[in-house]
Amino acid sequence: MTTHAPAAEPDPRAASATSPRVVIADDQELVRTGFRMILTARGIDVVGVAADGVEAVSEVRRLRPDVVLLDIRMPRLDGLEAARQILAAAPECRVIMLTTFDLDQYVYAALAAGASGFLLKDVTPEYLANAVRLVDTGDALLSPSITRRLVERCASASAARGGGAPASHPDLDALTPREREVLTLMGHGLSNAELAREFTLSEATVKTHVARIFAKLSLRDRAQAVVLAYETGLVTPGAVA
Numbered sequence: 001m002t003t004h005a006p007a008a009e010p011d012p013r014a015a016s017a018t019s020p021r022v023v024i025a026d027d028q029e030l031v032r033t034g035f036r037m038i039l040t041a042r043g044i045d046v047v048g049v050a051a052d053g054v055e056a057v058s059e060v061r062r063l064r065p066d067v068v069l070l071d072i073r074m075p076r077l078d079g080l081e082a083a084r085q086i087l088a089a090a091p092e093c094r095v096i097m098l099t100t101f102d103l104d105q106y107v108y109a110a111l112a113a114g115a116s117g118f119l120l121k122d123v124t125p126e127y128l129a130n131a132v133r134l135v136d137t138g139d140a141l142l143s144p145s146i147t148r149r150l151v152e153r154c155a156s157a158s159a160a161r162g163g164g165a166p167a168s169h170p171d172l173d174a175l176t177p178r179e180r181e182v183l184t185l186m187g188h189g190l191s192n193a194e195l196a197r198e199f200t201l202s203e204a205t206v207k208t209h210v211a212r213i214f215a216k217l218s219l220r221d222r223a224q225a226v227v228l229a230y231e232t233g234l235v236t237p238g239a240v241a
Contacts, residue, residue: 187229
């Protein structure tokens with residue numbers, strides 16, 4: 001399995017000033033206990049824990065947390081299906097998938113299910129706390145370039161297995177030509193600063209375009225935008241921006 005360099009440390013300045021409420025779901029008690037101690041020590045409120053996917057869905061419905069740390073591989077209900085059920089019941093919740101490998105075979109499916117990012121289980125304490133705060137603000141945990149590489153790898157594998165034609169999206173026609181261009185380049189992994197340079201716009205204007213794209217297409221964050229760009233054929237694996 002090829003290993004890429006980890007994503008850059010989440011910027012704590014981008015984190016919310018308020019403390020997100022968190023549920024931790026992992027079948028390893030040491031992981032649950034360790035993550036809970038780390039987050040609590042940094043002022044983040046861990047309101048519940050779960051040992052499998054069924055418990056995770058139940059706890060989220062009961063506690064309505066802001067962020068869920070969700071192991072991909074769990075008994076009774078795996079992390080992918082748990083993520084789908086959690087986001088169906090609580091669409092405002094942010095899901096961070098926990099994984100042992102930085103290019104887990106489930107990455108593409110998890111992003112498509114609505115996950116806002118991924119964490120390795122050997123993550124540093126500060127990275128963990130900053131990541132939870134970052135996704136609570138509505139941003140994607142993975143940088144656009146890392147997200148693009150992850151999705152491109154999985155999309156290429158899908159194509160090699162004989163994947164079908166690009167999916168359609170009923171609201172793509174609602175985008176303006178500029179918004180479609182922005183979405184396409186987001187799929188290629190461009191950041192807001194890079195989009196601003198590409199279109200000779202201010203970053204504030206780019207952020208407005210991005211917000212409108214999210215609203216029109218009912219997207220949660222940048223990770224979902226990258227997935228949609230691939231699924232609809234706006235970006236194809238291996239294409240160059």
